[in-house]
Amino acid sequence: MNLLHVVEQLFAKFGYLVLLIGLPLDFIALPIPPGNSTLTYTGYLSYKGVLLLLPAFLAALTGALLGVTITYAIGYQIGMPLVEKYGKWLSIKPEHVQKVRRYYDKYGNTMLLFSFFIPGIRQFIGYFIGMIRVPFRAVVIYAYLGTLIWVTAFFAIGYVFGEQWQSVFLLVETYLKYLFIGLGCVLVGLFLVRWLIRPRSS
Template sequence: MKLLELIESLFAHYGYLVLLIGLPLDAIALPIPPGNTTLTYTGYLSFKGILSLPSALAAAFAGAAIGMTVTYWIGYKLGMPLIERYGKWLLLKPEYLTKTRRFYDKYGNRLLLFSCFIPGVRQFIGYFAGIVRVPYRDFALYGYAGSALWVLAFVGVGYLFGEQWQLAFRWLEQSLKYLSLGVAAALVLILSLKWRGRRLRARLDKLKGEADG
């Protein structure tokens, strides 16, 4: 059975429960059915009048929020104890987590806000935020806002483009893929430049120390 046929069958049998159950599964990293496709098809069904747009948006947001909340608390309650016990076997030293938390303190809220749009990050960000002990209030503020933007964007595409939703969806997915690759490349470049800068400063400090000595 093709993916779209599967989603159609699920909606026919379960209606809004597809959003309340499917989107949390997508967040937990079991994308059956995939979140982006499900949301866009939801918008199309709303365009056709099969689903109520306000009810669909509410169910989709609730499902996305449930998924983020579950992954956050799994990471918060289980992630750190597992890392403390088995981290050395996974090369996860405490200082790495400290550096990761510093990175999150600097960029994390913005990442949370747009994480749902980045393939792979959406399924990981909740666990990550829990593991590094991001305060739940901060996580909820930015994470739920990001979930709302994600839901509105993809449901909106399906609703606004109607019969052409699949064409618009492919364009949006392709654009997000290129954007994600660009952001990843920029991050790698920035981190590489910072690493080289630290090495250069260390060498200069060493030469200065030898000259003073």
């Protein structure tokens, strides 16, 4: 079944509850409904007058913030014990957590502002920042701000572009995919250059 059709059916049946329940599920790594298309469709329904603009936006933001907070709390409280005990079945090893820690130490809180736009990262970033013990104050300032930017951006696509929202949404999704693939290639290239030019021990 088409995911957009699923989103439409859920909105028809549950209304605002889709945002308060569905968006946290997206962060918990159960993306039914998927976050990006749900937010964009919410904006479109607000454009059509099916949903009220402010309540719809606030419900979307609240659902997303709940998702970040819940996954952060799970990661903080029980994340590392689970990884150490069951990580091999989850394809997550303690080394992966340490890798996230190194990235966080290097790029700081900036990564929390944009990680929600990266496909596949949004569903895990909350767990990982909990496991590496990012202070909750930093989560509130940076991860919550990143969530606000993400919600606003995709909500605005549906509200601003109206009947053309699907075309614009697909275009944005495509460009985001290419952007992050390109950034990944650049980072790999920089790593290889640094590795090739580093001094060799005799």
